[in-house]
Amino acid sequence: MTISSNPTAPLVVVVGSTGKQGGSVIQALAESDKEYRIRGLTRDVSKPQAQRIATQGVEMMNVNLTADNADAARAAFKGANIAFIVTNFWEHLDKAREVAEGKMLVATAKAADVELLVWSGLESAAEVSQGKYGHVDHFDSKAEITTYARKSGVQLLIVQAGAYASNHLHSPQKEADGTYTLGLPVGPNTILPIIDAVHDYGLFVREGIECPKFGAGTEVLASAEDISVAEMLVQLSMITGKKVVYKRISDEEFMAATRAPHHVALELLEMWKYFEEFGYFGDKDTSSSRQHLNRTPHTWADFVREADWSSILV
Numbered sequence: 001m002t003i004s005s006n007p008t009a010p011l012v013v014v015v016g017s018t019g020k021q022g023g024s025v026i027q028a029l030a031e032s033d034k035e036y037r038i039r040g041l042t043r044d045v046s047k048p049q050a051q052r053i054a055t056q057g058v059e060m061m062n063v064n065l066t067a068d069n070a071d072a073a074r075a076a077f078k079g080a081n082i083a084f085i086v087t088n089f090w091e092h093l094d095k096a097r098e099v100a101e102g103k104m105l106v107a108t109a110k111a112a113d114v115e116l117l118v119w120s121g122l123e124s125a126a127e128v129s130q131g132k133y134g135h136v137d138h139f140d141s142k143a144e145i146t147t148y149a150r151k152s153g154v155q156l157l158i159v160q161a162g163a164y165a166s167n168h169l170h171s172p173q174k175e176a177d178g179t180y181t182l183g184l185p186v187g188p189n190t191i192l193p194i195i196d197a198v199h200d201y202g203l204f205v206r207e208g209i210e211c212p213k214f215g216a217g218t219e220v221l222a223s224a225e226d227i228s229v230a231e232m233l234v235q236l237s238m239i240t241g242k243k244v245v246y247k248r249i250s251d252e253e254f255m256a257a258t259r260a261p262h263h264v265a266l267e268l269l270e271m272w273k274y275f276e277e278f279g280y281f282g283d284k285d286t287s288s289s290r291q292h293l294n295r296t297p298h299t300w301a302d303f304v305r306e307a308d309w310s311s312i313l314v
C-alpha cells in the first residue's frame with residue numbers, strides 16, 4: 001500500500017470514499033506504482049470505515065455534498081489534480097436531487113481547475129430506448145449529469161459501472177422442495193455486464209487515469225464479463241452445490257416482489273426490460289475497456305466463490 005504524502009504527487013479527491021466505488025478507487029490507486037496523495041470525503045470521519053481508510057495514509061475529510069453546500073464542497077476539492085465523483089441515488093430515490101448534486105460536484109471540480117474529472121456515469125435508458133423506457137431514473141439522471149459535464153468543458157473521463165455482482169447476494173428464494181429460484185421479468189438470456197464493484201471498479205478507474213489510450217474525453221465501461229442471467233445461475237449452482245434455477249415471472253409479480261413504492265418498482269421493472277432489449281450499456285462494446293487493466297478482474301464465478309452465501313442458500 002503506497003499512498004503518498006509527497007507534496008509533488010498528484011492529489012486525488014475521492015467522493016464516496018467509504019462506499020463501494022470510492023473505496024475501490026482508493027484501493028486501486030494505493031496499489032499503483034505511481035504516487036498519489038488521496039483525500040477521501042465522507043459525512044462522518046469518525047465512523048470505523050473512515051478511520052480504517054485514514055490508517056492507510058488517506059486524508060479523510062468531513063463534508064456533506066448536497067447541492068446547497070457548494071462552499072463546503074469547494075473547500076474539499078481545493079488543490080485537487082484529479083477528482084473522482086459518484087452520486088448515490090439509492091439513498092434518497094430522488095432523480096432531481098441526484099442531478100442537482102451531480103451538477104454541483106461537476107461545477108466544483110471545474111472551478112477547482114482539476115486536470116481530470118472521473119465521473120461514474122450511466123447511459124440514459126430513455127434515450128437509448130427512444131422513449132420506450134422513461135422511468136429508469138437512476139440511469140437517466142446520471143446521463144443528464146454527463147451531458148452537463150461535457151458542456152462545462154471540464155476534462156472528463158467517464159467510468160460507467162457495470163451491474164454489481166453483489167446485487168444478487170440476496171435474490172434467490174427458497175422453494176418448498178429445497179431448491180432455490182431467481183425470479184425476473186425478462187428472458188433467461190438477458191445479458192449483464194458483471195462487476196465485483198468493491199474488488200474491481202477502481203481497477204477500471206486506474207486504467208482510465210493511467211493508460212494513455214484513455215484519459216480526458218474518453219469512456220471506460222467497467223465490467224469483467226458479459227454473462228446471461230441463466231448462465232450466472234448455472235455457475236452459482238455448480239460452485240455452491242445448491243440448485244438455483246431461473247424463473248421468468250410476470251411484470252406484476254416482479255413489482256410486488258420488490259416491496260418498494262410503486263414508482264421504484266416501476267423503475268426496476270423498466271430497468272430489467274431495458275437491459276433485455278437494449279443492453280445495459282446500449283450497444284457499446286465492453287471488451288476494449290478490459291485490455292489495459294493492471295490485473296484480471298473477478299468474474300461472476302470468482303465473486304460467487306468468495307462470497308458468503310451461508311445465510312442465503314441455507
Ligand SMILES: NC(=O)c1ccc[n+]([C@@H]2O[C@H](COP(=O)([O-])OP(=O)(O)OC[C@H]3O[C@@H](n4cnc5c(N)ncnc54)[C@H](OP(=O)(O)O)[C@@H]3O)[C@@H](O)[C@H]2O)c1
Pocket residue numbers: 015016017018019020021022041042043044063064065066086087088089090091122138161162163164167
Ligand atoms: N448496484 C449496481 O449494480 C450499480 C451499478 C452502476 C451504478 N450504480 C450506482 O452507484 C451509486 C452508488 O455508489 P456506491 O455503490 O459506491 O454506493 P455506496 O457503497 O452506498 O456508498 C455511497 C457513498 O456515498 C457517500 N455519500 C452519500 N451521500 C453523501 C453526501 N450527501 N455527502 C457526502 N458523501 C455522501 C457515502 O459516504 P458517507 O456515508 O461515509 O458519508 C458513501 O461513501 C448509485 O448512484 C447507483 O445508481 C450501482
